[in-house]
Structure formats: structure tokens, C-alpha cells
Amino acid sequence: MLSDIYVIILVQDLNNAILLNAIKANCAAFSPLKLRLGGTLQDKVIYATPDNKQSCDAFQKSTSEMFGFTQGCLPMNRWDELSSFFQKAGAKIIFGLNALTGRTINSNGTATGDWDYTNSESFIRYSVKNNYTVHGWELGNELCGHGIGTTVSASQYVSDTTALKKIVQDIYKGVEPKPLILSPGGFFDVKWFKDYTDKTTTSLDVVTHHIYNLGPGVDEHLIEKILDPSVLDSISSTFSNLHGILKRSATSAAAWVGEAGGAYNSGRHLVSNTFVYSFWYLDQLGMSASYDTKTYCRQTLIGGNYGLLNTTTFEPNPDYYSALLWHRLMGRNVLATSFSGPKKIRAYAHCAKQSKGITVLLINLHNTTTAEVRVAFNTTWTLRHKHKSHKPHRSHVTKLQQGPRSSTEREEYHLTPKDGNIQSQTMLLNGNALRVDSSGIIPSLNPVYVNASEPILVGPSSIVFAHIPYVVPPACR
Ligand SMILES: *[C@@H]1O[C@H](CO)[C@@H](O)[C@H](O)[C@H]1NC(C)=O
Ligand SMILES: *[C@@H]1O[C@H](CO)[C@@H](O)[C@H](O)[C@H]1NC(C)=O
Numbered sequence: 463m464l465s466d467i468y469v470i471i472l473v474q475d476l477n478n479a480i481l482l483n484a485i486k487a488n489c490a491a492f493s494p495l496k497l498r499l500g501g502t503l504q505d506k507v508i509y510a511t512p513d514n515k516q517s518c519d520a521f522q523k524s525t526s527e528m529f530g531f532t533q534g535c536l537p538m539n540r541w542d543e544l545s546s547f548f549q550k551a552g553a554k555i556i557f558g559l560n561a562l563t564g565r566t567i568n569s570n571g572t573a574t575g576d577w578d579y580t581n582s583e584s585f586i587r588y589s590v591k592n593n594y595t596v597h598g599w600e601l602g603n604e605l606c607g608h609g610i611g612t613t614v615s616a617s618q619y620v621s622d623t624t625a626l627k628k629i630v631q632d633i634y635k636g637v638e639p640k641p642l643i644l645s646p647g648g649f650f651d652v653k654w655f656k657d658y659t660d661k662t663t664t665s666l667d668v669v670t671h672h673i674y675n676l677g678p679g680v681d682e683h684l685i686e687k688i689l690d691p692s693v694l695d696s697i698s699s700t701f702s703n704l705h706g707i708l709k710r711s712a713t714s715a716a717a718w719v720g721e722a723g724g725a726y727n728s729g730r731h732l733v734s735n736t737f738v739y740s741f742w743y744l745d746q747l748g749m750s751a752s753y754d755t756k757t758y759c760r761q762t763l764i765g766g767n768y769g770l771l772n773t774t775t776f777e778p779n780p781d782y783y784s785a786l787l788w789h790r791l792m793g794r795n796v797l798a799t800s801f802s803g804p805k806k807i808r809a810y811a812h813c814a815k816q817s818k819g820i821t822v823l824l825i826n827l828h829n830t831t832t833a834e835v836r837v838a839f840n841t842t843w844t845l846r847h848k849h850k851s852h853k854p855h856r857s858h859v860t861k862l863q864q865g866p867r868s869s870t871e872r873e874e875y876h877l878t879p880k881d882g883n884i885q886s887q888t889m890l891l892n893g894n895a896l897r898v899d900s901s902g903i904i905p906s907l908n909p910v911y912v913n914a915s916e917p918i919l920v921g922p923s924s925i926v927f928a929h930i931p932y933v934v935p936p937a938c939r
């Protein structure tokens with residue numbers, strides 16, 4: 463929602479070595495890192511391509527204008543600088559195009575008329591001519607459904623997406639790699655998304671939607687919401703509805719969460735940059751993956767209170783480490799997981815990433831109870847658990863049912879907040895604080911080894927990733 467990335471584009475000093483190193487480190491860590499350049503102001507940007515005759519003025523704050531800013535301009539020397547910066551860093555860029563050019567904004571809040579793609583077309587041409595690799599071109603930001611600021615109808619968007627596909631095909635003739643076409647980059651609306659995906663079967667590669675299911679960042683009850691399983695669960699209807707639409711449609715487009723920051727208007731200081739936010743974030747990664755979401759773009763890498771990196775020091779916030787562990791341990795194949803136990807324990811299981819077996823993610827929202835979890839597996843998956851309020855004794859209550867054993871140990875990564883304070887900005891991994899060293903190097907993330915006969919103990923207010931090599935369901939072979 464807030465266009466933090468655009469702020470970076472327009473104002474951030476790219477000669478900042480710490481910024482380059484931070485982005486480089488992240489590209490290496492996430493191999494590759496996808497960065498989306500876009501947001502609220504993207505639909506007000508003019509690209510100062512050589513053929514563009516308008517003057518190139520920076521964004522100015524203006525309360526009378528939509529989104530609170532005047533029209534702005536991206537000078538081509540800035541784009542040159544950005545492209546070489548991201549290329550050096552190794553990031554994959556998703557570029558959000560201005561989808562409002564040429565339209566009339568009506569007093570009833572709709573935007574009507576065809577998209578005038580002249581300026582976008584010449585911008586894409588300029589990029590290709592200069593060999594800038596753009597991973598994907600995204601059309602518009604939050605203009606679908608009820609829209610933010612203004613709305614464009616699904617039928618109009620269909621013809622504009624077709625137009626974008628045509629110009630991209632033309633410009634990329636003989637050029638590799640081909641970029642993805644993404645859209646609409648807005649909030650899910652059943653009818654709009656259905657109408658849209660049904661008619662863009664040959665032009666669209668990725669359906670993007672945005673999620674801010676925690677409400678506004680100013681909400682003083684944000685933490686209570688995050689700790690409430692019913693709040694976390696309520697967004698699952700969005701994922702399942704979109705999943706259903708794509709399954710029933712002839713489209714081969716994949717679903718991405720194109721932007722998600724939890725609480726809108728920049729999140730909340732000491733909530734979205736602290737340990738507690740990882741409950742929401744990892745739960746989202748788990749839930750979205752279980753509905754076949756292929757990519758989840760976190761708002762933001764840097765910027766606002768929900769940045770993965772601290773805005774001034776570029777040091778990682780807790781969610782950064784959560785994302786990194788997720789990325790390293792959870793493979794592409796998602797396993798249907800059922801968990802019997804209290805709702806305050808959340809469970810997800812995937813095939814392990816690039817290693818044998820499975821990885822289970824367990825989130826304990828409860829602040830005084832330790833959960834003792836056993837993994838069982840038959841044709842379907844079941845996670846069983848016993849829970850207790852005191853130090854658990856380790857009796858072997860449930861016989862483990864498991865696949866072929868390759869080892870008798872599993873690897874566990876226990877994430878807890880410093881001093882047991884869920885609003886801490888420091889996250890502990892297996893009891894040790896995660897901190898970058900003086901040259902900004904990310905610490906290695908080492909597991910503890912636990913014997914297969916022991917249950918997984920998920921302490922109060924903690925998160926556990928367990929890589930279990932001795933459980934190998936058919937889907938992971
Ligand atoms: C909004 O106004 C435009 C232009 O007058 C009109 O074409 C359109 O049908 C209106 N839409 C709604 C939903 O009222
Ligand atoms: C782009 O790449 C082509 C082929 O490698 C090369 O001939 C051309 O000079 C490059 N253009 C620019 C502007 O770097």
C-alpha cells in the first residue's frame with residue numbers, strides 16, 4: 463500500500479555501500495531475491511524516455527491529488543543507475559507499470575477508457591534496448607475490485623492486459639529471457655478475479671493479489687489479533703477462493719501474493735519489526751503455500767515499520783531470519799497437514815528443501831504452554847500432540863509411524879524472542895541471539911540434533927522448524 467520501494471527508487475542514494483551489500487547479501491541468501499518496484503505511486507509515474515516530451519518533475523506532496531502526491535517522473539539516468547545496481551546485486555526485478563495513463567477518472571470513483579500504453583511501451587523498449595533484464599512486468603497497483611483510490615473494471619483490464627501482452631511479444635522478439643506478465647496487483651474480489659482470469663488465459667502468467675489482513679498499523683490491539691487463531695484463519699477464504707477460481711478456469715496463470723505487509727499504513731513500530739510478527743508472517747507463508755501460491759512478496763525489504771531490514775542500519779529484523787529459514791528448509795512440495803490439538807498451535811509440513819525427508823513448521827502462539835508434538839504419517843498426514851503447562855516429561859505415548867529411516871536424528875531450529883519478550887527486536891535461534899557481524903555478514907543458522915524417539919517440544923511463544931530426514935512420504939521421494 464505505501465510505496466516504500468518507490469521511495470527507494472526516487473530518493474535512496476544508490477552509492478551507499480551498506481545498501482548494496484545488504485541487497486547483495488539478500489540476493490545470495492534468497493537466491494534469487496525478487497524485488498518488486500511499485501506501489502501506490504506507480505500509477506502516477508511518467509517514464510522520461512527519449513521520445514517523451516513532458517517535463518520530468520519529481521513527486522510533490524499534494525493533498526488535493528489522488529494518493530496525496532502529484533504526478534512524478536522516473537528519469538532514464540535514474541533507471542540506468544537502478545538497473546545496474548540491481549544487476550550488480552543479482553536481484554530479479556518485477557516492475558509495476560502505470561496502468562492509469564489515458565483513462566478518465568470519474569466522480570463516482572471509477573477510471574474508464576483504454577489504457578494508453580505509449581509511454582510504457584517506450585519504457586519497455588528502452589529497457590530491452592539497454593539489455594536490462596526485467597523478470598516481470600506488472601500492470602497497475604490496487605485498481606481491481608473495489609480499488610484503492612480508483613477502480614478499473616475487469617472487462618477493461620482484460621483488454622489492457624491483452625494489449626500489454628502484444629507489446630511485450632513484439633518488443634521481446636528474439637530477446638531472451640522473456641518476462642512474465644503479472645496483474646492485477648490488488649485486493650481479491652471473487653467476481654472481479656473470476657471474470658478477469660477467465661478471459662486472460664493467453665495473456666497472463668501470474669495473478670497477483672495483495673494482503674493486509676491485520677487492519678491498520680495504528681490499531682493498538684494488533685498483537686492480540688496476531689495471537690488470535692481465528693484472525694489468522696479468516697484470510698484462508700481468500701486463498702481458497704482464488705485457488706478454486708484458477709483451478710476451474712482454463713488459465714495456466716500461477717497465483718502470487720504480490721504484496722503483503724500484515725498491517726497497512728506502514729505496520730506498527732515495536733510490533734511489525736519485532737518477534738511477534740513472525741507468527742503472522744510464517745503462518746502466512748505456510749497458509750499461502752498450502753493453496754498453491756508460488757511467490758509471496760513481503761512489503762517491504764526496506765521501509766516502513768514492516769521492513770525485513772532495519773530502515774537505517776539495514777540490519778535484519780526477526781522476520782528476516784524467519785524468511786531465511788523458511789527459504790532454506792521448506793521445499794516446493796507442500797504436504798496436506800492435519801493437526802490435532804489446540805488452535806494456538808499452527809502446523810505446516812513440506813518436503814524438505816534439497817535434502818531428504820520433510821520439514822515441519824510449528825508455531826506456538828500460547829505464552830505459557832509447551833507443546834509436545836509427534837509426527838505421524840499414513841496415506842494422509844497427521845500431526846499429533848500432547849500439551850502441558852509444566853516442563854514436559856518425555857514419555858513415548860504415541861508410537862511413531864514413519865517412513866524409511868535414513869538416520870535416527872532430526873534437525874530442529876527453535877526461534878524465541880530475547881528475554882521471552884515477544885516485542886523484542888532480537889530473535890534467538892536455539893537460545894543464541896541472531897546478529898550480523900561488524901561487516902554485515904548474516905550469521906550461520908545452525909540446528910540442534912534431536913533423537914527420533916523424542917517428541918518435538920515447542921516452547922511457549924516460539925516457532926520450530928524441524929527437518930525430519932527419516933520420514934519420507936511418497937510425495938517427497
Ligand atoms: C461511473 O461513471 C462513469 C462515467 O460517468 C459511468 O460510465 C459508469 O457507469 C459509472 N459507474 C458506476 C458503477 O456507477
Ligand atoms: C546489448 O547486448 C547486445 C548483445 O549482447 C550487444 O550487442 C549490445 O551492444 C548491448 N547493448 C547495450 C546498450 O549494452
Ligand SMILES: *[C@@H]1O[C@H](CO)[C@@H](O)[C@H](O)[C@H]1NC(C)=O
Nearest residue numbers: 731735767772773774775887
Ligand atoms: C533500527 O536499529 C536501531 C539500532 O539497533 C534501533 O535503535 C532502531 O529502533 C531500529 N529502527 C526501527 C524502525 O526498528
Ligand SMILES: *[C@@H]1O[C@H](CO)[C@@H](O)[C@H](O)[C@H]1NC(C)=O
Nearest residue numbers: 686689828829830882922923
Ligand atoms: C500471557 O498472555 C496473557 C494474555 O495475553 C497475559 O495476560 C500474560 O501476562 C502473559 N503471560 C506471560 C508469562 O507472558
Ligand SMILES: *[C@@H]1O[C@H](CO)[C@@H](O)[C@H](O)[C@H]1NC(C)=O
Nearest residue numbers: 800838839840841842843844
Ligand atoms: C490415518 O489418517 C487418518 C486421517 O487423518 C486417520 O483417521 C487414521 O486414524 C490414521 N490411521 C492411523 C493408523 O493412524
